[in-house]
Amino acid sequence: MRKLWVIILILILSAVLALSVNAAPAAQAPVPPVPANYKFTTVATGLTKPVLITHAGDNSGRLFIVEQSGKIKILQNGSVLPTAFLDMSTLVSTGNEQGLLGLAFHPNFAQNVLLYVCYTDTNGDTVLARYNVNTADPNTVNTATRTPLFFVDQPYSNHNGGHIAFGPDGFLYMGLGDGGSGGDPQNYAQTTNPATNPNVQQSPTRINLGKMLRFDVSAVAFQPQIFAIGLRNPWRWSFDRLTGDMYIGDVGQGNWEEVDFWPANGGAGANFGWKVYEGNHSYSGGSLSGTIFPFAEYDHASGCSVTGGYVYRGSQLAALQGVYFFADYCSGNIWSSFRDGSDAWQTALFKTTSYNISSFGQDQTGELYVVNLGGNIVRLDSNVATPVPATATPLPPNTNTPVPPTLTNTPVPPSATPIPSNTAVPPTATFTPTTTDIPPSATLEPTLTVIPPSETPLPTQPSLNVDVLPGTGDIGETVLVMLNLRGVSNLYGLQVDCQVNPAVLGGTGLVEGDGFNSSTSFIANKGYQPDGSWTVGASRLLPNPAISGDTLAFTLNFIVLASGSGDVTCAALAVDQNGNELPLTVVNGSFTGNGPVVTDEPTVEPTATNTPEPTLEPTATNTPPPTPVPDSSSVRGVLAFQSRTDQSGIKVELYTSAGQFQGETMSASDGSFAFPNVPAGDYVVQASADGHLAIQVAAPVTNDGQGYNIGFHELKAGDTDGNQIIDLADAVFIGGNFNISAPPAPNSVDLNGDGIVNIRDLVLVGGNYGLAGPIVE
Numbered sequence: 001m002r003k004l005w006v007i008i009l010i011l012i013l014s015a016v017l018a019l020s021v022n023a024a025p026a027a028q029a030p031v032p033p034v035p036a037n038y039k040f041t042t043v044a045t046g047l048t049k050p051v052l053i054t055h056a057g058d059n060s061g062r063l064f065i066v067e068q069s070g071k072i073k074i075l076q077n078g079s080v081l082p083t084a085f086l087d088m089s090t091l092v093s094t095g096n097e098q099g100l101l102g103l104a105f106h107p108n109f110a111q112n113v114l115l116y117v118c119y120t121d122t123n124g125d126t127v128l129a130r131y132n133v134n135t136a137d138p139n140t141v142n143t144a145t146r147t148p149l150f151f152v153d154q155p156y157s158n159h160n161g162g163h164i165a166f167g168p169d170g171f172l173y174m175g176l177g178d179g180g181s182g183g184d185p186q187n188y189a190q191t192t193n194p195a196t197n198p199n200v201q202q203s204p205t206r207i208n209l210g211k212m213l214r215f216d217v218s219a220v221a222f223q224p225q226i227f228a229i230g231l232r233n234p235w236r237w238s239f240d241r242l243t244g245d246m247y248i249g250d251v252g253q254g255n256w257e258e259v260d261f262w263p264a265n266g267g268a269g270a271n272f273g274w275k276v277y278e279g280n281h282s283y284s285g286g287s288l289s290g291t292i293f294p295f296a297e298y299d300h301a302s303g304c305s306v307t308g309g310y311v312y313r314g315s316q317l318a319a320l321q322g323v324y325f326f327a328d329y330c331s332g333n334i335w336s337s338f339r340d341g342s343d344a345w346q347t348a349l350f351k352t353t354s355y356n357i358s359s360f361g362q363d364q365t366g367e368l369y370v371v372n373l374g375g376n377i378v379r380l381d382s383n384v385a386t387p388v389p390a391t392a393t394p395l396p397p398n399t400n401t402p403v404p405p406t407l408t409n410t411p412v413p414p415s416a417t418p419i420p421s422n423t424a425v426p427p428t429a430t431f432t433p434t435t436t437d438i439p440p441s442a443t444l445e446p447t448l449t450v451i452p453p454s455e456t457p458l459p460t461q462p463s464l465n466v467d468v469l470p471g472t473g474d475i476g477e478t479v480l481v482m483l484n485l486r487g488v489s490n491l492y493g494l495q496v497d498c499q500v501n502p503a504v505l506g507g508t509g510l511v512e513g514d515g516f517n518s519s520t521s522f523i524a525n526k527g528y529q530p531d532g533s534w535t536v537g538a539s540r541l542l543p544n545p546a547i548s549g550d551t552l553a554f555t556l557n558f559i560v561l562a563s564g565s566g567d568v569t570c571a572a573l574a575v576d577q578n579g580n581e582l583p584l585t586v587v588n589g590s591f592t593g594n595g596p597v598v599t600d601e602p603t604v605e606p607t608a609t610n611t612p613e614p615t616l617e618p619t620a621t622n623t624p625p626p627t628p629v630p631d632s633s634s635v636r637g638v639l640a641f642q643s644r645t646d647q648s649g650i651k652v653e654l655y656t657s658a659g660q661f662q663g664e665t666m667s668a669s670d671g672s673f674a675f676p677n678v679p680a681g682d683y684v685v686q687a688s689a690d691g692h693l694a695i696q697v698a699a700p701v702t703n704d705g706q707g708y709n710i711g712f713h714e715l716k717a718g719d720t721d722g723n724q725i726i727d728l729a730d731a732v733f734i735g736g737n738f739n740i741s742a743p744p745a746p747n748s749v750d751l752n753g754d755g756i757v758n759i760r761d762l763v764l765v766g767g768n769y770g771l772a773g774p775i776v777e
Helices: 002-022 198-202 204-208 728-736 759-767
Strands: 038-044 050-054 063-067 071-076 100-105 114-120 126-133 141-152 164-166 172-175 212-215 225-229 234-239 246-250 256-262 296-299 324-328 333-339 345-352 357-362 368-372 376-382 463-469 478-491 493-499 505-512 521-528 533-540 547-560 565-575 585-587 589-592 635-641 651-656 661-666 672-675 681-688 695-701 708-715 717-719
Touching: 038 345, 050 100, 050 368, 050 376, 063 100, 071 100, 114 164, 141 204, 164 234, 198 204, 234 357, 246 324, 296 333, 324 357, 463 493, 463 565, 463 589, 478 493, 478 565, 493 547, 493 759, 505 521, 521 547, 521 728, 521 759, 533 547, 533 759, 565 585, 565 759, 635 681, 635 695, 651 672, 661 672, 681 708, 695 708, 717 759, 728 759
Parallel strands: 050 357, 100 164, 463 585, 635 708
Antiparallel strands: 038 376, 050 063, 063 071, 100 114, 114 126, 126 141, 164 172, 172 212, 212 225, 234 246, 246 256, 256 296, 324 333, 333 345, 357 368, 368 376, 463 478, 478 547, 493 533, 493 565, 505 547, 521 533, 565 589, 635 672, 651 661, 651 681, 681 695
């Protein structure tokens, strides 16, 4: 018996020893990075809208660069090869946020030469496809091997997501946005049961929108598993190659950008909260049990669109081991984030750049790269002339090989303890980026301009911020003029008249925003003009509500034509649903081809240097004037246009209830009208005017000589083509005459009668959208 106990003890000790040998190494908690110790080194230029850089895990040293237009190029030995690795431009739609968006190499690519791409096809839908590399030429893809594997019907042109990557479990993961528009109007991100959503029933593949999907690429049936839900637009996400944890940059709506975390042992089923929550904040109201809240968020004072990144696991920058990096596309800000020894997230501004950061990337050894949509790629390097510490051991070449599924439940090292799946990160996780960690003497590369976000305070009254991003740029680069509404209330329509120096900037197109887009609004875009002007009018359309709070109205895209100074100034007119002017301060910006960013800092009151706002007289709200007292035997009343002060010119007709015409008159300037000496009977008064829906009001005259007063009635504006329905054709008619005087513009499109076709008229179409006449009152 004693011998048996000895044998058992030996077995137990052997097992413990085996566990200690095979356990994952304990990771030391990172320390806050010192930004001045690091710089960016350019590794590739001359690219066209690059959106991704990755490697194949085949020890070739090649990096693969994805361009939005549909090309994949190879960066090898410091040069971009002249022949594309893959050109699928004819298959790809590149409008708005569409294009070739994702590339992933099979974990066994060195043996099976398989790669996967995710793109928006020419119909605007998402496609996941597989290719093989040419066996005779490893630097080109055999396009004849294209195999479509998965398809998703996209309802709108934005929020395509599209990033794909293999996880540590060997499965292929794919992130999809909520389908686009603004505010997830069909609630795709929270829909998991088709029976609860008629929009999914009509188009079943939309069940995958707003989700993180997982595919077993070895299975015969290529069907996804929904791994996580509640995503708005996961624009770049990654796995920590050491721990297997997932980090997701999820683009926000109008106020908050967020970064989410999901531990390697969390399994499927996470809900990241959209659209109930935007970041840590309520969006659509109510609550959602079990929501995984972000570990980091920032508001739109620091940017407009988050770009997720990677945890640094390279060998050259030992002090950054375990630090996660993410960025904002618009501001160029890059942040660092990690969990300290007490397991609390520490997030701080790392660098402020002039890049439009579309993606981060890693090479096979784990070094970190930044992709600038403007056409170049840089690598994060040391700025300190000291040798790399001996402890910075390079990762083995085969670190891209997936961990076998049997190891997915291995406990995470204590220093990387995951957040429990049912634990919400409290709102205290919110951080405000600062630059206090950058010493004043820090030497940065000339392309980096540090701009503390706190330098530009926001006005305390409603404002339109003309945010120019980036504030500097080289010839050929893209410049975004983002028209951000701040603190507005009950806003239904917006007109902006912007001006740039046409020698410096040239307009290339308008991008819809959260405030005004094709699903909620009509946008009358006059387009960029040779003199540098650009007029846009936008109105919400019923049943969409007015805008209150903060939102991105829309974005004007420009390209840099030459160096030099170019102020970007806009005059703006904001109106409510009736066309009445709302207070709005304009905060303008500037652009400089070579030099520091110039900003027109806002004050509560507009300064004299600001472009004056339109001086259009506000439209008076109609109130019933005193009822005239004509002959008591008359059928009489008061009529009014919806948005005019002079009420003359409304045609008034009198019919019997059987439809027999009795007479016609016109309204006076105060809207009054009368049909005298109407005998007893049942009558109908019909009122009509150009640009307005007709109304019909019953007028029963019970006794001869008694008459009848129909009271006060208002004609709804917006029927510009006279077909008695207010629809998109009416908005288009106004858009075609936008900013034109009336005449020569037809009177029917000058709905408020002020002599010019503008946002005051367009907003009346939006506010009455869908109404049909004659309206019986």
